[in-house]
Amino acid sequence: FQVVESGGGTVQPGGSLRLSCVVSGSGFEDYTIGWFRQAPGKEREGVACRGITDGSIRVVDSVGGRFTISRDNAKNTVYLQMNDLKPEDTAIYYCATSEYYCSPIHDPNSKRYEDWGQGTRVTVSS
DSSP states (O other), rough: OOEEEOOOOEOTTTOOEEEEEEEEEETTTEEEEEEEEETSOOEEEEEEETTTTTOOOOOOOTTTTTTEEEEGGGGGGEEEEEOOGGGGEEEEEEEEEEESSOOOSSSSOGGGOOBBBBOEEEEEEO
């Protein structure tokens, strides 16, 4: 698959952004889509995932209540709505595809994701 993220930018603390992940290629509906982020000097971490066919969802605890993940199958797009952004949310956000199930109780594991986008930068600063 070809994966393209967009929607990043610079916002003040408390602001919102909506990231988009467009996946090109047949069979999109059979895959899990995950969002990850990598802050400067830190390892990449899972943020959320969404199973396309079964609708399974996982949003990691550190962003729960502020971030939501949704999909638009007609547009082959998965969104990450980010509200009440904090400086610690500053990172490059990546989208990726996986054949593995999106577990509602386990954080997304980047090792199980195959096709990655180039990332979109999110900066939260006053």
